[in-house]
Amino acid sequence: MTQPLRIGVLGSGSGSNCEAIMDACARGAVPAQVVVVLSDIADAFILERARRRGIPSALIGQSRFKTKLELELEAHLVALLREARVELVALAGYMRVVKQPLLEAFAGRIVNIHPSLLPSFPGLKSWEQALNYGAKVAGVTVHFVNEGVDTGPIILQEAAPILPGDTAESLHQRIHAVEHKLYPEAIRLIAEERLRIVGRRVDVVR
Ligand code: GRF
Numbered sequence: 001m002t003q004p005l006r007i008g009v010l011g012s013g014s015g016s017n018c019e020a021i022m023d024a025c026a027r028g029a030v031p032a033q034v035v036v037v038l039s040d041i042a043d044a045f046i047l048e049r050a051r052r053r054g055i056p057s058a059l060i061g062q063s064r065f066k067t068k069l070e071l072e073l074e075a076h077l078v079a080l081l082r083e084a085r086v087e088l089v090a091l092a093g094y095m096r097v098v099k100q101p102l103l104e105a106f107a108g109r110i111v112n113i114h115p116s117l118l119p120s121f122p123g124l125k126s127w128e129q130a131l132n133y134g135a136k137v138a139g140v141t142v143h144f145v146n147e148g149v150d151t152g153p154i155i156l157q158e159a160a161p162i163l164p165g166d167t168a169e170s171l172h173q174r175i176h177a178v179e180h181k182l183y184p185e186a187i188r189l190i191a192e193e194r195l196r197i198v199g200r201r202v203d204v205v206r
């Protein structure tokens with residue numbers, strides 16, 4: 001049997017997606033294991049979720065910037081991931097734009113989940129953007145991370161309807177439920193080596 005894929009999760013907030021991934025791995029639904037959880041926010045609940053499961057977790061460090069890390073901090077982050085022998089980096093509500101040297105160190109091995117059907121509504125609070133735009137369908141995208149913001153090759157997408165009377169909260173909840181299913185599913189495909197990237201297209205094989 002091959003060894004489970006070693007995942008490092010990066011997050012800045014509640015970590016419900018991280019929980020779904022840890023849970024799917026623990027249940028054996030995904031042939032992977034979360035070996036480290038790292039956050040740029042000291043009191044982010046994602047760190048507590050890891051602690052409760054006995055999974056190593058750490059604070060990356062304090063950054064002067066809001067949307068990215070200093071070069072030294074990003075280098076430290078790479079060192080932490082390497083130390084844990086991480087093979088796949090999963091961003092789960094990580095609020096910094098990924099830069100070098102992380103991009104280079106884990107080229108093609110970083111994934112993200114975004115709460116919209118990309119390329120619609122990139123950026124922040126995408127469910128609210130979709131609602132305010134008057135869209136009838138929202139959704140979720142899991143994609144590889146490249147140097148852009150929410151622009152990498154798409155692995156999986158799933159729609160979620162926008163219903164009459166929806167508020168930002170009710171829609172966000174519906175989207176979260178889709179996320180918690182879709183992210184582990186995408187990671188399963190990666191762990192089973194079933195993805196082929198052809199230009200911008202990601203094909204699922206077998
Ligand atoms: C999710 O909606 C995800 O799509 C976005 O950030 C949110 C994180 O939520 N990137 P959580 O911390 O996993 O609960």
